[in-house]
Amino acid sequence: MQEKSEVVVSVVMGSDSDLPVMEEAVKVLDAFAIHHELFLTSAHRTPERTAIFARGAAKRGVRIIIVGAGAAAHLAGVIAAQTLLPVIGVPIDATSLKGLDALLATVQMPGGIPVATMAIGKAGAKNAALFAVRILALEDADLSKRLQSYSRKMAQEVERKHENLKK
Numbered sequence: 001m002q003e004k005s006e007v008v009v010s011v012v013m014g015s016d017s018d019l020p021v022m023e024e025a026v027k028v029l030d031a032f033a034i035h036h037e038l039f040l041t042s043a044h045r046t047p048e049r050t051a052i053f054a055r056g057a058a059k060r061g062v063r064i065i066i067v068g069a070g071a072a073a074h075l076a077g078v079i080a081a082q083t084l085l086p087v088i089g090v091p092i093d094a095t096s097l098k099g100l101d102a103l104l105a106t107v108q109m110p111g112g113i114p115v116a117t118m119a120i121g122k123a124g125a126k127n128a129a130l131f132a133v134r135i136l137a138l139e140d141a142d143l144s145k146r147l148q149s150y151s152r153k154m155a156q157e158v159e160r161k162h163e164n165l166k167k
Helices: 016-031 047-056 075-080 100-107 122-137 141-166
Strands: 009-013 036-040 064-070 087-092
Touching: 009 016, 009 122, 016 036, 016 064, 016 087, 016 122, 047 075, 064 075, 064 100, 064 122, 075 087, 075 100, 087 100, 087 122, 122 141
Parallel strands: 009 036, 009 064, 064 087
Antiparallel strands: none
């Protein structure tokens, strides 16, 4: 890992099979021109790699960590336990339980180890990135304006679709 970089958001996955879901977060970060990285590590298979990543993220300039994981989904909590950075969890549908196991593992953190938890799957990954944008926009007026514009466009799209229903 690099010393200091322009990376502001780290998108972390427990498995390369999580990439199709986590690409939704990447699309949002790209749309807002937020520098990000993808990082693959496992709470269970590579615990030391995970610990080194989590402990070093802030020193590298990372400000927010988005974590996608399925099944036991301990990754977000393990990372949150080793950093003071905001961690946003995205449960992934990776088992016969359709992501419910990952949701419960991600949302049920003990007091003192906060993980903001989004919906299961692609919508959760998209919202995780938008939540990161909202956090970053608190201290970035230009980003705040772009976020307001994004919200207006969503509202206009709903109105346009409503008008199309009348035709």
